[in-house]
Each structure stands twice: as C-alpha cells, then as structure tokens.
Amino acid sequence: MTSTLRSYNLVAWLYETTAGWYSLGRIGKSKAWQVQYLKPGDKVLYAGAGAGEDAMLAAQAGAAVTCVDTASKMLQRAQRRIEAEGFTAEYIHADVNDVAADGSYDAVAANYFFTSFDTEGEMVGVMDHLVGLLKPGGKLMIADWAPQRGTGWRRVVQKTHKAVGNGLYWLIGLAYLRPIREYPEYLQAAGLEMQHLEEFPLTRWGPNSFWSMVAQLPDAPSDP
Numbered sequence: 001m002t003s004t005l006r007s008y009n010l011v012a013w014l015y016e017t018t019a020g021w022y023s024l025g026r027i028g029k030s031k032a033w034q035v036q037y038l039k040p041g042d043k044v045l046y047a048g049a050g051a052g053e054d055a056m057l058a059a060q061a062g063a064a065v066t067c068v069d070t071a072s073k074m075l076q077r078a079q080r081r082i083e084a085e086g087f088t089a090e091y092i093h094a095d096v097n098d099v100a101a102d103g104s105y106d107a108v109a110a111n112y113f114f115t116s117f118d119t120e121g122e123m124v125g126v127m128d129h130l131v132g133l134l135k136p137g138g139k140l141m142i143a144d145w146a147p148q149r150g151t152g153w154r155r156v157v158q159k160t161h162k163a164v165g166n167g168l169y170w171l172i173g174l175a176y177l178r179p180i181r182e183y184p185e186y187l188q189a190a191g192l193e194m195q196h197l198e199e200f201p202l203t204r205w206g207p208n209s210f211w212s213m214v215a216q217l218p219d220a221p222s223d224p
C-alpha cells in the first residue's frame with residue numbers, strides 16, 4: 001500500500017496523458033462509456049478515482065460524486081478539474097476499504113483500480129467491500145484491461161502491447177505485474193448481474209485491449 005501511495009503521487013501529473021497516449025484514447029473512452037448508465041442525482045463513488053476524468057463526467061451528468069484515493073496528488077487533480085468545470089464533489093483521502101460499507105451508493109466505479117491488487121484474494125476482498133457500499137439494485141462499474149483473446153497476430157499484438165504497458169509502469173515506478181482478470185466471473189460470484197459490457201479494441205481489427213462493464217445488485221426483495 002505504501003508503495004502504491006508514493007508511486008501514484010509521483011506520477012499524478014502524467015498518469016492520464018500517458019494512459020491516453022498508450023491506449024490511443026481507449027482508456028478514457030472505456031471510462032466515459034459508463035456515464036450513460038447514471039441518472040441525475042445518483043450517488044456515485046469512484047474508488048481509486050485518480051485524476052478524475054470519469055468522475056468529472058459523472059458530475060457533469062448530474063451525479064452526486066465522491067472520489068476516494070490514497071494518493072493525495074491524484075485527488076487534488078480530480079478536485080481541481082471538477083471545480084474548474086463548475087461542479088462539486090466529495091473528496092476522501094483514504095483507503096477505500098476504510099470507507100464504511102453502509103449500502104448508500106447507487107453506483108460505485110472501480111476503473112483501472114483492481115489491477116492495484118496483486119493477489120486474487122486481495123482483489124476479491126476489495127470487490128466485496130465495494131459491493132457493500134451499494135444500495136440494493138446498485139451498480140458496480142469496472143473499466144480495465146481485457147483478457148487476451150484469439151490467436152495468431154492478435155495475441156502477439158496484445159501481449160506486446162501489455163508488455164509495453166508494464167514497462168511504462170515500471171519506468172514510472174509502479175512496478176507491478178498486473179494480472180488481467182475475468183471480472184464478469186468475479187461479479188457473478190459477488191452476487192451481481194451483468195447489465196452491459198463493451199470492449200474497446202486498440203484498432204477496429206482488434207485485438208481487444210480494454211473493456212468496461214456495468215453489473216447490478218438485485219433489488220431489495222419486496223414485502224410478501
């Protein structure tokens with residue numbers, strides 16, 4: 001956790017620019033795509049909000065936004081950006097695991113966030129915690145790397161692209177080997193139902209590199 005905190009503070013100023021360049025804009029698109037599933041007035045929490053390009057779009061769409069991040073410099077960038085556009089949000093400088101899971105949010109976004117957790121057990125624990133933040137019927141939104149699919153040149157291109165991504169992370173001090181996970185399976189195991197899923201390939205011919213999804217908790221059971 002300490003290394004995550006230090007590293008993201010150091011790279012806050014270049015994080016989104018590098019991500020945009022590296023993904024040919026697909027990372028930004030994968031996050032922006034989710035906003036169409038939010039309604040004005042929805043209470044939305046961005047876990048590991050980073051510099052807030054998606055949180056700002058949610059605020060613009062009329063959502064009541066909360067940004068949570070362990071890196072103060074990331075959070076400051078999110079705040080500056082949202083306020084510069086004339087919107088307000090709540091900013092919590094904390095580990096999202098320390099935010100009380102009070103079931104009060106209409107939606108929680110975990111974008112390029114679960115890759116911060118090295119082990120499957122850690123990732124599942126954090127996902128369960130995020131589910132606990134949701135109201136019945138609430139949505140968990142995830143944008144992240146997509147698993148490698150297909151064969152031949154597509155696989156080679158995707159592996160190479162991922163290796164370049166890992167290299168960039170290493171260069172800027174976030175030296176993790178970030179596993180790519182089958183989020184739909186984890187979401188189902190956590191009791192959510194997939195509502196929408198979109199892939200964001202690097203080129204129109206593939207390979208798929210990023211994906212974004214919206215899964216929903218069941219509504220509260222009605223009285224008999």
Ligand SMILES: C[S@@+](CC[C@H](N)C(=O)[O-])C[C@H]1O[C@@H](n2cnc3c(N)ncnc32)[C@H](O)[C@@H]1O
Nearest residue numbers: 008048049050069070071074095096111112116
């Ligand atoms: C890869 S960045 C993604 C940022 C943003 N969601 C985006 O898509 O641009 C991951 C962010 O999660 C934050 N983070 C990592 N672990 C966290 C935790 N346990 N609680 C809150 N934030 C955390 C990091 O500081 C960093 O800003």
